[in-house]
Amino acid sequence: MVELGTRVVTKREAGPVQITMTINGVEVKASEDMNILEAAREAGIDVPTLCYHKDLTPYGACRLCTVEITKGKRTRLVASCVYPAEEGLIVQTETETITRIRKTILEMMLARAPGVPVLRELGSRYGADSRRFDADHTFCILCGLCVRYCDEIKNAHAIGFVGRGEDLEVSFIPEIAAKECPDCGWECMSVCPTGVIPSNYALAAVPHFSYPKSLIR
């Protein structure tokens, strides 16, 4: 805590504490309320990610932003969008291991959503083979951006996750979506990396909720 005259204020009120960390061998200034990804971007270092958005709660799901950190003697891999920036942290954002991880994750995503520009672009950067895994096209990579956007920015809660594991999917909740979405004007489409939202909405708008999915796919 910092003493200011007679008033006692907490750290946050006094502004976040400035820290120094090393990213790819370069000393970087950051503040304590940032995560590694934000600190890196602030320093002009590009770390790929598909589930991070500066205005939304970090989610840590796509794992593309995985980086290597060293703290004391211990080196390990963490998702940079959810790991807090720390004084003295040593970060590597591009190593052989990281490239292998990103390549494989992109290959998995390309099996779901082929032809998506951002995936193709990242895929070619990390040498991903789009045909490595058997395709199962859902065109959704389950990054959760639309769900969080709808919850946190629009406060409408019209989109949610349904199911779990390999059956996890994003779905509009028909009753809420019918009311909220036309007013909002589908702003969530602007955050969707694959552009699957219109068809997803159409799916929910089908009057019979039990409409067999296989016919639409």
Place this chain on the structure above:
Amino acid sequence: MPKMNSIGELNAYRGQLRNSAFPEKTCIAICCDTGCEACGSNYLVEAFNREIERNGLGGAVEVRQTGCLGYCERGIVVVMLPDDICYLSVKPSDVPDIVSETIMGGRLVDRLLYQDEDGNRIARQDEIPFYKRQMRLVFGSNKHMNPRSIDDYIALGGYSALAKALGEMTPELVLAEVKEANLRGRGGGGFPAGVKWETTRNAPGEIKYVIVNADEGDPGAYMDRSLLEGNPHSVLEGLIIGAYAIGAHRGYVYVRQEYPAALESIQVALKHAREYGLLGQNILGSGFDFDVVIHRGAGSFVSGESSALMTAIEGKVGRPRPKYIRTSVSGLWDRPTNLNNVETWATVPLVINRGAGWFKTIGTEGSKGTKIFSLVGKVKNTGLVEVPMGTTLREVIFDIGGGVPGGKAFKGVQTGGPSGGVLPVSLLDLPVDFDALSEAGSMMGSGGMIVMDETNCAVNTARYFLEFLVGESCGKCTPCREGVAQMLAILNRICEGDGLPGDIERLQDISAVVKEASLCALGQSAPNPVLSTIRYFRGEYEAHIYEKQCPAGACKSLIEYYIDPEKCKACMICLRNCPAGAISGGKGQVHTIDQTKCTKCNTCLDVCPSRFGAVTKRSKTAVLV
């Protein structure tokens, strides 16, 4: 019984209970845990009550419904106290003999006793090999109490550790004792409980929580369920002690949806503890307040992961969240939260009562105390086994478990559930502790041990666990959701005879990414069943991929059933029993199997009289050769 306001009152009450239990009555302890209940233990209880009434023994004999007595293979287990005579596989029709012979005549009922391979009968429970080699510290008092009776627990010395902690020790001292004992978490990770407690205690914030993780979900594991069902107060006592040490005033017990009996058991325990003043305001006059809420899970394996469990208690979907800030600092509702597994909490009263010095004399360098294992699969003595850490796999599986039944060869043992691995014959002398199992590519997990024999296929076992995980992954992070599903697809094709050269390497490559990049422990350990089977049973993978053969004869796509026309006596037995109608032939006409109809259910092989031995299971590719 009125509320107890001081430690003195608790001790006086204990004395009173012990006096009233003297002279010791004959007691018939009947296992009424879920397994034995399924065998009809409630009918057995009824039969005993009736028979005792009929013989006018009402006041002299106690019929006690207890929690799990461990020897599940031979349920219903009945122990006659105080002589410790153990009767196995008891049925209601055996009751008149037990009452007339043992209780009234003082003689043994030989046919219900344990009999070893040489025909020697053993009467005392603690002399039966299954029990003799165990060290039942946490689990052993089950036969002495009805889990629904707090009085039974108190009479046995229950809540004396709590009294000691509250009366003689500061929270710091309790913490120091648990830390000194090096009690490691029994739920899977093996993280030192004392260190975790200390982190929670020292974390900033007035409000702190303690949680019992009873979301036991590993296939084949049931020790936590049996502890909650059989000795709920030991878990509760440990929890209260932990809360005192940590400075928490609210606790949660997260019980999985599939455990209704455990839920009821802990509900009753909480109710009694509140009535006795062992929960609530000013516990035993110490000034310490603490109470517990039960949260019932909704049926999800991943909710056993600590951050997912806390999210579920918060009323959200049980999905893990990043734990770079530990849950002991920011857990339930972002407050410092200490979560331990059922067995860990149940061990705490022992540590406090008998001291860290004593506790450390049991076990290995890095793993202290005892561990309960659920010994299942292809083993003679299925059941719950409690042994000191460091006991070898051989002792557990062969000396206690009695080895593999049916004269088959031991192949391996799967430990640690879906996050663990399969260990082969060559590792039978491995001492079982947290570190040794991890080094061998498996893990302790919550203590599941699934024994495999020569008819179990290593590839198919790995496939089974991955299939489980694909359905139980929360689906949040890409490596776990997509990676494990891609691995399963490869394993499926290998088991179906469509494996491709390079599939082993493909599995290893995907495994590495899933392990390194997944969000939570479920994903990080999901490849273990595959990696450990590749490590120890690589030849089997190669046989599937290159020769299209399943050496264990377990993968249905790679085998076929065949009736040897030379040996077939045309007896019609297999023909009549085949559920698929795949066998043709007739009286006096040699039978044949239509492979296109056969579902590989093994029935024909089972029913063909052994003196004929006409049906054989053979590798499909053998026909082509």
